[in-house]
Amino acid sequence: MRISHKLQQRQDRDGSAKEPTFSFEFFVPKTSQGVQNLYDRMDRMYQTHPQFIDITWNAGGRLSQLSTDLVATSQSVLGLETCMHLTCTNMPVELIDEALQKAYDSGCQNILALRGDPPVNTNKWTACEGGFSYARDLVRYIRKKYGDHFDIGVAAYPEGHPEETDGRSLIGFLKEKIDAGADFIITQMFYDGDLFIDWCRDVRAAGISVPIIPGIMPITSYASFMRRVNWCQIHVPEEFLTRLEPIKENDQLVREHGTELMAKMCQKLIDSGYVTHLHMYTMNLEKASLMILDKLGLLPKEAEEVNLPNVPLPWRKSLNPQRRNESVRPIFWQRRPYSYVARTSQWAADEFPNGRFGDSSSPAFGDLDLCGSGLIRQTPTRSLELWSTPTTLQDVANLIIAYLEGKLKCLPWSDTPLNHEVDSILQPLIELNKNSIVTVNSQPRVNGASSTDSVVGWGPSNGFVYQKEYLEFLLPKSKLKEFVQNIGDDSPLTYFAVDAADELYSNHPDDTAANAVTWGIFPGREVEQPTIVEKVSFLAWKEEFFHILDEWKLNFQENNKSDSAELLQDLIDNYFLVNIVDNDFVSGKDRIFELLRGLH
Numbered sequence: 001m002r003i004s005h006k007l008q009q010r011q012d013r014d015g016s017a018k019e020p021t022f023s024f025e026f027f028v029p030k031t032s033q034g035v036q037n038l039y040d041r042m043d044r045m046y047q048t049h050p051q052f053i054d055i056t057w058n059a060g061g062r063l064s065q066l067s068t069d070l071v072a073t074s075q076s077v078l079g080l081e082t083c084m085h086l087t088c089t090n091m092p093v094e095l096i097d098e099a100l101q102k103a104y105d106s107g108c109q110n111i112l113a114l115r116g117d118p119p120v121n122t123n124k125w126t127a128c129e130g131g132f133s134y135a136r137d138l139v140r141y142i143r144k145k146y147g148d149h150f151d152i153g154v155a156a157y158p159e160g161h162p163e164e165t166d167g168r169s170l171i172g173f174l175k176e177k178i179d180a181g182a183d184f185i186i187t188q189m190f191y192d193g194d195l196f197i198d199w200c201r202d203v204r205a206a207g208i209s210v211p212i213i214p215g216i217m218p219i220t221s222y223a224s225f226m227r228r229v230n231w232c233q234i235h236v237p238e239e240f241l242t243r244l245e246p247i248k249e250n251d252q253l254v255r256e257h258g259t260e261l262m263a264k265m266c267q268k269l270i271d272s273g274y275v276t277h278l279h280m281y282t283m284n285l286e287k288a289s290l291m292i293l294d295k296l297g298l299l300p301k302e303a304e305e306v307n308l309p310n311v312p313l314p315w316r317k318s319l320n321p322q323r324r325n326e327s328v329r330p331i332f333w334q335r336r337p338y339s340y341v342a343r344t345s346q347w348a349a350d351e352f353p354n355g356r357f358g359d360s361s362s363p364a365f366g367d368l369d370l371c372g373s374g375l376i377r378q379t380p381t382r383s384l385e386l387w388s389t390p391t392t393l394q395d396v397a398n399l400i401i402a403y404l405e406g407k408l409k410c411l412p413w414s415d416t417p418l419n420h421e422v423d424s425i426l427q428p429l430i431e432l433n434k435n436s437i438v439t440v441n442s443q444p445r446v447n448g449a450s451s452t453d454s455v456v457g458w459g460p461s462n463g464f465v466y467q468k469e470y471l472e473f474l475l476p477k478s479k480l481k482e483f484v485q486n487i488g489d490d491s492p493l494t495y496f497a498v499d500a501a502d503e504l505y506s507n508h509p510d511d512t513a514a515n516a517v518t519w520g521i522f523p524g525r526e527v528e529q530p531t532i533v534e535k536v537s538f539l540a541w542k543e544e545f546f547h548i549l550d551e552w553k554l555n556f557q558e559n560n561k562s563d564s565a566e567l568l569q570d571l572i573d574n575y576f577l578v579n580i581v582d583n584d585f586v587s588g589k590d591r592i593f594e595l596l597r598g599l600h
Contacts, residue, residue, distance in 0.1 A: 001081060001109065002109050002110060002150075002151035002183070003051070003052055003081075003083060003110045003151045003153065003183070003184055003211075004151050004183040004184050004210070004211060005151070006021075006051050006052065006081065007021070007051070007184070007211050007276065007277055019298070020270050020275070020276055020277060020278060020296070020298060021050075021051045021276065021277045021278075021298075022050055022051065022277065022278045022279070022280060022293055022298060023050050023051050023052045023053060023054065023083075023213075023277065023278075023279050023280065024042075024045055024050050024053045024054075024279075024280050024282050024289065025053070025054050025055075025056065025215075025279060025280065025281050025282060026038060026041075026042065026053060026054070026055055026056070026070075026282060026284055027055075027056040027283070027284060028055065028056060028057075028058050028066050028067050028070060029066075029284065031379075032373070032379060033378070033379045033381075033382050034284075035066070035070070036377050036378060036379075036382075037284075038070070038284055039073065039078070039338070039377075040409070040410075041284065041285075041286055042074060042078055042080065043078055043416065044286065045282075045286055045290075046078060046079070046080055047300070048290065048293070048299055048300060049300055050080070051081065051277065052080070052081040052082065052083055052110065053074060053080050053081070053082055053083070054082065054083035054084070054085060054110075054112060054186075054279075055067055055070045055071050055074070055082060055083070055084055055085060056085045057084070057085035057086050057087050057099075057114070057116070067084065067085070067099075068084070068099055068102040068103065068106075071084045071102070071103055071106055071108050072102065072105075072106035072108075072320075073338070075106045075107045075108055075318070075319045075320055076106060076107070076318045076319070076320040076323065076341050076345075077316070077318065077337050077338050077341045078316065079316045079317055079318055079319055080319070081110070081319065082108050082110065082319075083108070083110035083111065083112055083151075083153065084099070084103050084108055084110070084111055084112070085111075085112045085114060086099055086100070086111050086112065086113055086114065086138065087114045087115065087116025087117075088114070088115050088116055088127065088128075088131055088132040088133065088134070088135065088137075088138055089115070089116030089117065089118070089125070089128075090128050090131075091116075091128065091131050091132075092128055092129060092130035092131045093130055093131065093132075093141075094130070096131075096132075096138070096141070097145075100142065100145070100146065100150075103150075104146070104149065104150075105322075106320055107318075107319045107320040107321045107322075109149060109150055109151060110150065110151045110152075110153065111142060111150045111151070111152050111153070112152075112153040112154070112155070112186060113135050113138045113139045113142060113152050113153065113154055113177075113182070114135055114138075114154070114155055115132075115133075115134055115135045115138075135154055135155070135177055136173075136176045136177045136180045137180075139152050139154060139177055139180040139181050139182050140180040140181060142181070143180065143181035151183045151184065152181055152182045152183055152184075153182065153183065153184045153185065153186050153213075154174070154177040154178070154182040154184075154185055154186075155185075155186060155187070155188065156170075156174050156185045156186070156187045156188070156203075156212075157170055157187070157188050158187055158188065158190050158195060158196050158199040159188075159190055159192075159195060159199075159232075159233070159234045159235060160233070168202075171202055171203060171206050171208075172206075174203065174206075174208065175206055175207065175208055178208050178210055182210065183210055183211075184210050184211045184212075184213060185203075185208075185210060185211065185212050185213060186213045186215055186279055187212070187213065187214050187215045188215055188232060188234075189215050189216070189217035189228065189232060189234065189281060190214070190215075190234050190235075191229070191234060191235070191236050191237060191240055191261075191265065192234070192235045192236070192237050193237075193265040193268040193269055194237075194268075195235060196214060196269065197268070197269065197272045197274060200212055200272070200274035200275075201274075204274075211276070211277065212274060212275065213275075213277050213278075213279045214266075214269055214275055214278060214279065215279050215281055216262065216266060216278050216279060216280050216281065216289075216292065217281045218258065218259070218262060218280070218281070218282075218283075218288035218289055218291070218292055219244070219254060219255065219257075219258025219259070219261070219262060219288070220251070220254070220255055220258070220283075220285070220288050221251045221254055221255070222244055222245075222247075222248035222249075222251075222254050223248075225244065225254070225258070239261065240261055243257050243261060244257060244258065244261075255288060255291070258288075259288070259291045259292055259295055260295070262292050263292050263295035263296050266278055266292065266296055267296060270296075278293075278298075280292070280293070311457075311458045311459075312458065312459060313327065313458055313459070313530045314456075314458045314465075314518050314530055314531060315329055315334070315337070315530065315531070316337060318341065321349070322345075322347075322348075322349050323341075323349070323352060324349065324352075325349060325350070325352040325353055326352035326353055327352070327353035327528065327530055328352075328353045328514075328529065328530055328531070328532060329530065329531060329532075330357060330531075330532055330533065330534055330537035330538070330541065331441065331443065331470060331517055331518075331531050331532065331533060331579075332441065332472070332533075332537065332538060332541035332579070333541065334441055334443070334531075335413070335414035335415060335416050335441065336413065336414065336415050336416075336544075337415070337416070338371070338377065338415055339371045339375065339415075339544060342366070342370045342371045342372070343365040343366045343367075343368070343370050343371065343540070343544075344365060344366065345366065345370060346366050346370075357534055357536045357537035357540070364536045364537055364539075364540050365537070365540040368543070368544060368547055374551055375544060375547055375548045375551050376412050376548060376551050376552060376555075377410075377415055378410070380555045380558065380559070383412070383552070383555055384555070384559065386408065386410070387399055387408075387411070387412065389556065389561045389563070389564045390564055390567060391563040391564055391567055392567065393436050393438065393567070393571075394436050395567075396438055396567070396571075397433040397434070397436055397437070397438050398433070399411060400433050400438060400439060401430055401433050401434070403417075403418065404418065404422065404426060404429055404430055404433070405430070406418070412548050412549075412551075412552050413440060413545055413548050414440075414441075419455070420455045421443065421444065421455055421456055422442065422444070423455075424444045425442060425444045425469075425593075428590065428593040429442060431593075431597075432473070432593065432596055432597075435597075437473055437474075437475075437596055437599075438473060438474040439471065439472070439473045440472040440473055440474065440545070440577070441470070441471075441472040441579075442470060442471045442472065443467055443468075443469065443470045443517065443518070444467065444469060445467060445468065445469040445582065445585050445588070446465060446466055446467035446585070447466060447585050447586055447588075448464045448465075448466060449464065449465050449466075450463075450464065450465075451463035451464060451465050451520060451522065453465070458520065458530075459520045459522055459528065460522045460523075460525070462522070462523055463520055463521055463522035463523065464520065464521045465518070465519070465520045465521075466518070466519050466520070466521075466585055467517060467518050467585065468515075468516075468517045468518075468581050468582055468583055468585045469581070469582040469585070469590075469591075469592055470517050470533070470579065470580070470581050470582075471579070471580050471592050471593075471596075472577070472578065472579045472580075473578055473580075473596070474571065474575045474576070474577060474578070475497065475575060475576045475578045476574060476575055476576075477499065477574050477575065477576060478574075479599055480497060480505065480576055482599060483497075483578075483595075483599060484505065484507070486595055486598055486599070487507065487595065491591070492582060492583040492584040492591070493507075493580055493581065493582055493583070493591055493592065493595065494506075494507055494508050494515065494580070494581050494583060495507060495508075495578060495579060495580040495581070496508070496511075496533070496535060496538050496578070496579050497576040497577070497578040498538070498539065498542045498576060498577055499575070499576050499577070500542075500546040500572050500573070502539070502542075504539070505576075506535070508535070511535045512535060513534075514529075514532040514533070514534040515532060515533045515534065515581060515583070516529035516531070516532050517531050517532060517533055517581055518530055518531035533579060533581055538579060542577050545577055546572055546577070549568050549571055549572050550568070550572060552568055553565045553568035553569055553572070556568065580592055580595075
């Protein structure tokens with residue numbers, strides 16, 4: 001959705017603002033691990049309900065390509081409304097067209113159109129050949145080419161610009177950008193709320209009526225605070241200096257006092273009537289921005305953070321228009337949304353919601369190469385830091401116990417941390433892993449919980465949601481016969497077991513059909529079945545899972561950790577990947593855990 005429309009929705013009918021909203025800005029990291037860390041941070045900050053995020057632009061070279069990749073991922077995987085910066089610096093029209101097309105294809109509807117800073121190692125800004133000289137020209141070009149598809153934002157400088165200190169001229173230039181087709185304004189950072197309010201008054205007097213969004217830069221240390229002040233040539237109120245100067249050597253105290261000062265300034269902006277939305281310059285960190293928002297009372301309550309209210313589906317819905325009809329996903333990628341979205345990115349819109357995983361005449365999923373440079377989303381060095389060098393099966397199980405207990409936020413095959421849904425089966429899962437049964441994925445039984453339940457709820461209100469108990473785990477090949485015999489012939493338990501060489505066993509009465517493991521009943525609607533277990537998709541997931549183990553093994557080999565590499569090879573050669581579903585969601589019996597406890 002366009003940002004101006006989102007902000008308009010926050011207005012009451014009489015034009016007065018509802019509770020203020022906020023957004024976050026992130027910049028493009030320079031390393032692959034930095035990108036992974038940023039995705040994790042963006043995912044966590046999603047829980048605070050930002051109206052949107054924006055991604056900065058790095059003109060020319062690899063980082064500009066990464067800008068569009070970040071935008072596509074935040075829209076398609078994380079479900080975050082995203083605004084893409086786009087500058088004129090080093091950008092001929094051909095590159096601008098390419099960037100806009102990628103934004104369009106990803107579902108992005110918001111562009112922050114900037115002239116941009118001078119190229120590195122130059123003091124004066126000059127237009128590149130075939131490019132634009134001013135942001136207004138870029139705004140006009142985007143509007144002409146894409147009509148009303150994009151909301152276009154522009155920058156403003158409440159306290160002047162290094163190249164133009166006359167405030168009235170700057171407001172005139174701002175008006176030109178608005179007249180060219182811009183829809184909203186995001187300002188440079190500032191610390192003097194009174195100056196900003198005066199500037200807003202002048203902007204409105206000039207006939208500019210679009211939303212004004214102040215850029216808020218948290219104070220994290222005295223040195224960085226003064227460095228930014230001097231670089232941007234902005235005024236600092238005496239109160240800031242009086243409070244911060246005496247404690248400048250204590251970063252913790254500076255952060256605490258800086259939070260109070262910034263929250264006080266933000267409240268003044270909100271009270272002025274000119275501001276209904278705050279744009280937080282995060283510097284790719286989260287704590288400082290969240291401290292300010294918490295001080296203002298704008299963060300959701302803890303119960304809301306567990307699971308967003310009124311989420312349409314039990315998994316994060318993509319904002320990519322190509323996936324707008326998607327309503328079903330296999331449960332196997334529950335904790336790996338990045339690879340799932342990548343491997344289904346080639347599907348046409350009309351192949352959702354059912355997708356191709358039930359069509360045996362064509363490949364169900366794209367190649368593993370679609371996932372990028374590797375299936376483990378951590379660098380080799382970071383992998384060793386997180387997961388050390390397991391040499392026994394119990395070492396691997398202990399990593400999973402740490403993940404279940406929240407001490408680890410990810411595993412090689414689980415990119416996202418667990419939520420509270422696992423609480424009801426936490427102890428049985430820990431018990432299994434203590435007994436060297438390595439669990440991979442799970443969900444508890446739910447029999448008619450309210451659709452507004454803070455943990456398992458999804459879909460419209462006044463509905464009821466259901467789940468079958470599900471477990472995925474590694475089973476030694478030597479135990480398969482006993483496992484099958486213990487299930488028996490008339491059990492409500494159904495399973496698939498497959499090894500790395502594609503040897504498959506199953507007791508599904510029709511192994512070509514999908515088994516719904518999550519569904520919802522809502523007034524006036526058909527039954528919705530958004531999560532399933534299904535053969536073709538499980539085989540695709542099996543391929544991915546064993547490749548993850550192989551990639552993990554190669555990392556150990558390259559670091560001369562032969563015992564760990566041998567352990568991973570043993571898992572690949574001598575274990576089945578098994579999923580099992582208890583189709584009796586009513587009785588409350590723990591059949592799956594009882595079955596696995598009984599294995600000798």
